[in-house]
Structure formats: C-alpha cells, structure tokens
Amino acid sequence: MQKISTEIAIVGAGSAGLCAAYQAASAGADVLVIDENALPGGQLFKQIHKFFGSREHQAGVRGFEIGRQLLDRVETSGSKVLMDSLVYGLLPDKSIGVISQDKNYSLKAKKIIIATGAKENYMAFPGSTLPGVMGAGAAQTMINVNRVLPGKRVLMVGSGNVGLIVSYQLMQAGAEVVALVEGAPTIGGYGVHAGKIRRAGVPIFVGHTVQKVWGDGEVEHVQIVALDDKWQEVPGTERVFDIDTLCLAVGLNPMTELVWMAGCKFAYIPSFGGHVPLHNEDMETTVEGIYVAGDVTGVEEASSAMEEGNMAGVAAAHALGYLTDAQAAERKAEIRQRLGTLRSGMFGAKRKAAKEQQLDAMQDCQKAAV
C-alpha cells in the first residue's frame, strides 16, 4: 500500500467539499479533495432551478451554473481534486484508506474535512421494490444529467422542495405528472414551487399516502388513500392511477459512515435526517482535526452546505497557520452571518433550532470531557 500525504484532505467534491477546498487552498494550504464519482460538483449539476435567498447566495442563478463557477474557483485556488477514487475507511490513527485506479493508498492529512452529503430515504409499501419506483433525486439525475426520461406517467410522493421541483422538471423534460401525494395536511415546500405545478394542472393530494403499487414485473398502477388526523387510512377514499413510475421524495439522511468510523460523537436530530455528528462553530467534530460540512452534518440545502464548507475550509487553514487570527475571525464572522440569514424566516426557523440543538450538544459534550 502506497503512502501519500497532504495538509488538508477533503472527502466529497460536492457543494460543501468544493467550497472548503477553495477556502483552504486560496489561504495557501495544500489541499486534496477525493470523490468516488466521475465528475465533481455533487448534486449541483442536476439542479436546474434558480436558487433562492439573497444576492450573496446567488439567488436567481441556476444550480448547475453555480456548480460551474465553483469548479472554476477551485481550479484557480490550486486545490487538487481526485475523482473516481473511493474513500473506504478512516482508521484510528486518522489515516484515510483510498482506492484509486485499482490501487490502494493510505493517505495522511493534518486536517480532514468530511463532506459526504446525504442519500435519499426509502418508503416501504406493497410493491415498493418494483422497477419503476425510484428516488426523486434519481429521476432528477436521469433527466437533467443523463437526459433520459425515467417514465411517461409519474406519481410523486412528498411535497417538500425536492418533490415539487422534480415534479416540475419531469414535466419540463416531457413526462406527465399525474398527481403529487403528501402525507401531511399541508404542502411542505415553498409556495412558489407548488404554484408552478398546480398551474400546470397537477393535482396535489395532501393528507394522502400510497397504499400499494402493482404491475407485471414493473410499476403499472398505484393506489392512494386519505389519512385522518391520526395518520390512519380512511377506508372508502382509495383512488387508483395508471402510472409507469413512482418517485419518492420523502427526505434524505446524512451519509455518516466515515464520521462514525472516526469515533466522533453524534446527536439524534430527526429534522436533520437522523444521527448527525456534533461539531462546534468551526465545523470541527469531537475528534480534533476532523471537520464536517454540508448535508453530512444534517440535511439542509445546497446554499448552507456551501457556507458550512467555507467555514470548515477557513477553520482548517487557520488551524494550520495559513490565516492570521484577525483574517480568520473576519471571514468566519461573514460566513456565520450568511448562515444565519439562510436559517431564518418561516422555512429556516426549524433548521436554525436543529442546528442550535446540535451546537449545544457539542458544548455539553466538551464540558463533560473537562
């Protein structure tokens, strides 16, 4: 096994990892980003909708354009990006196991930033394993990156922003969305997205769930049913649709395997997608020198993932002496302010509360250790 080394190793070349790389490398650190995918950018290149937020967060710019700009910045920063390379483990001595081009490497880094993102949740019901049932993100990848339509008649489950946006993107790509089903009594995502698909004539069934899917070896029909205020099925309210594809947009969960391996402490925060690693304001975990950023710290959205990446990159570079205390403090304050803006308002309040719970748990953990 060949030994290699860098100052800052970043796992994951998505929104958070690339921002961390840009910040740390432009501060002067030697940075290596590793990602198992063929192309960098994570999920940004499948996001063709315009982003929200303020001007600093590039509101009005489409996700893939933000991705292109980010890649340019990372390239000029001098950070190295190693694609098609799998990080399979983080050992107790903090060495990183990497397989690249069929070769096994042991990578040593002074600081490690884990930015592995999240994966889609699954939902079980009779027929849910049939070909044609897929994650909404999977459908988004197929239409926006690979330019292949996963189906002609689609039913979407989940009315968060992913469910709403992907429904619209399926229609842009030429599919018919026969209905959108949401278990909760109200639509989860932004009104502006819901309005777009409503205007296109897609019925939205709130307070409904999928009862079953069936067909000859693949999805052909779906039956939905209304739920009462205790989330129990209401007999007699069943409706059947002929479909060929059912998309699940029922949340995501952080991909924390490496963080667990590193021995970091976790908290269980359901609104963040489950168990999430504790971290301080600098994004450093309970294990010194190991940082986290983006959806792996709790599922939010791309803009806050990028800001957390910025924070981790600045903090790691500063810890290695690449920024003066004053420079680091100034940059961190700016990032913290922008993160605060992202976690404000009607839709941000829940995420703000979750993040505060996570930071408090970190403080409790540190107090207990003293």
Place this chain on the structure above:
Amino acid sequence: MRITEHPILDEPLYQKKVTLYYNGQPIEAYEGEPIASALMAAGIRVMRTTAKFHEPRGIFCAIGRCTDCMMIVDGVPNTRTCVTFVRDGMRVEKQEGLASLKTDERGMDYAKN
C-alpha cells in the same frame, strides 16, 4: 426515452454514439453515460432479480448507494450500472440472484476473494 428538447438545458454531456450489448442484443448508447441510463433510454427497466424470491429490481438511487441496479458487466457480477460508464462494445447481462462467482475475462477468480 431520450430527452431531445429541453427548455433550459443546452447540449447533452454525452455525444458519441456507441453500441452496448444487453443480453447479447445490441442497443444504442452514448460513450461515457452510465450503463443504467442507456438501458433506461432503451426501455429496459429490470436490472436484476433477488437471490431468495427472484423479484425484479431496477434503478432506485442512481448514485451508487442502493445496489438495486447491479448487473454482470463484461463478466463482472455485482457491478453498479448507475455509476459504471459505457464503453463501445460493452456486454451487460441481467443478473439472476447473486450471479455465479466464476472468473471474469481478466482471469480474476471472485470465489477466492
């Protein structure tokens, strides 16, 4: 089905047409696209069957996590076709169960590993 017209997106990422063999049948594909994408475009939705109950499985996550899309690619079983990319002349077979752990064309004996 390929998306040929799109209100927002410009030129597709993959351009060069090649041939992929699915269970011996030639299908049109683009070099560099995920195998699963070429199969989906050709209307092939069943990638494998499960070992115990022989139930069909197709694309679920499309990012290499769920393993539902594993097939036998150029003799190598359990290949995730959503993150394995098309080369001209590639041979892809539907995988029944766990597939036999025989040797592939590189002479690797999977049963020993």
